[in-house]
Amino acid sequence: MDTTQTIFVTGGTGFLGGALVRRLSDDGYRVRVLARNPARAGYVRDLPGVEIIPGEMTEARSVISALRGCDRVFHVAAATNGSLAHQRHTNIEGTRCVVAAAAAQGIQRFVHVSTVAVYGYSRQGIITEADPMTPGDEPYSTTKAEAEKVVQQIADANRMPYSIIRPAMIYGPRSGMWTEKVFRLASLRPTPWIGDGSGSAYPIYVDDVVDLMCVLATHPAAVGETFNCAPDPSPTWRDYLGGYARLKGHQAWLGIPFGLVYPAARLIAALAPSQTELKEAAHVINMLRQSKTHSMAKARDQLGWSPQVALADGIARSAIWLHEIGRL
Template identity: 30%
Template sequence: MSVLVTGANGFVGRAICMRAAATGLAVQAATRAAADLPSVGPSVAVGAVDESTCWQAALAGCSAVVHLAARAHIMRDVAADPLLEFRHVNVDGTLNLARQAAAARVRRFVFISSVKVNGEATQPGQPFGADDAPAPQDAYGVSKMEAEQGLRELAARTGMEVVIIRPPLVYGPGVKANFATMVRWLQRGVPLPLGAVNNQRSLVSLDNLVDLIITCLTHPAAANQTFMVSDGQDVSTTELLRSMGQALAANNQGHPARLLPVPAALLKAVAALLGKGDVVQRLCGSLQVDIVKTRELLGWAPLVTLDEGLRRVLLETYDETSF
């Protein structure tokens, strides 16, 4: 099988290319610019991803596509019309690729969507499921939902199989953003007012996400299905920070977490006054996903536990010079 991987130079894309090649799949990597091309298999620079991108060269000989290229979620989006900007890439760009893939007789199209299609938060013990009604709360989530809808319609018209995967926060070697910020806090021994957060959050290690994507390329039962993915073990922010601190301290890369038991309600009130309510919501709110369908329909289970995933990323990636 020959697989086109879009966004092949990204955090997940590089891991997919390496894992796919290691399992014997022929990989065709696509990125925006030639300088970004990974070294695994043939590569094609396609330029900007939008409704006019030509994918002919990238799709040549491919029987499957893993579509990762997207306009990523942006915390402080300064675009005049964020939804319009997200639609150009995440909806128009995705459907343009999918139409060309169907015309090129690609058998299966694996689309990496987002848990944000389901919403921003859950009540503890009430996780999002793959077949729940979508309820996106921001422009990024809306664009991913619209891309999903368009792909399902295209699959019904053309017979090309579509698989949709909605990951929550992904972590692994090379991860940046909020996860890297938490590591930096722990490495520097910064006291954090997060010792009394009783939320529940699902995460997925890069290893587990990549394994599910590879599974979905060939598993017969994956065709035209939507799947949630996680490590299968939900944690509170307090538990996560403690586990991260222990892993860093065990390898002399940081300190055990110094967590102050400040009530979450107080944190939220102060954050609201400072205009940081969205940040504290991610730290104190719950967001869980249900992977029962993924397990049962595909016979899939996470390759690594949360603790092992954290150990790998913390011990293999971070030192103070990496920030």
């Protein structure tokens, strides 16, 4: 990218967006961050070249005016939980609003952040970008799958170059879920888990995700394409939790028998209202013992890109942050 360009980022107050904004600022870009709550922008506000623009991504007028004069867009913001109505509004209508404003502005590249959740929770084996989206019956995965279609439709209709990234479980400094919470669980001695931990986990270090996003913003072979961003091959849950447990000096494991938990999860799923997270409970529990890898062959072959941060290294870097926030 040409460093005279202005880059527009949604979700810059969040975990992934914050790491992206830091990287863009370090690389010398002007970065415009749309923030519905500017008070949450403390992590990026004072970085060189960064401007915080107050605004909701679901309000066309604020997005259009915030985008004026920008060259490239990273659409990172999303609702990752909440009701179906809330996630539809944010993930589908918010995306429609941002991508339509970008297309009207004649943006050079629109990078949309999706998720491997669009493949659903019941797939096994090797998953490639050529596989269909089968998000199941749960608000996050269904609305993120729909958002991808919105990006493709509007971008194609307006001939706006776009790329989509589907990250797996993003961990690293400032990750509430895949670092802070998982570390807390792994710290328990023994670490309780369902089964022996031999199923696949998919932790991808945040800097790797940011790096692939930056490649997608410029690479000619990324236009109109979708790319997984995941560890290939996947480590096991035992490797992942064990990596955090090692920081606390133990490897003790308490495997709760799968046969005790799975029937309860099936019952919960059967009784849960349609389009709620609980509807996927049995699939999620089952997933913990399955083997799958989100293939990185496409990024490697088309873009010459592969993840660079090995799990042990990513956990060591996360440990510095866990120490800083007083958890370790």
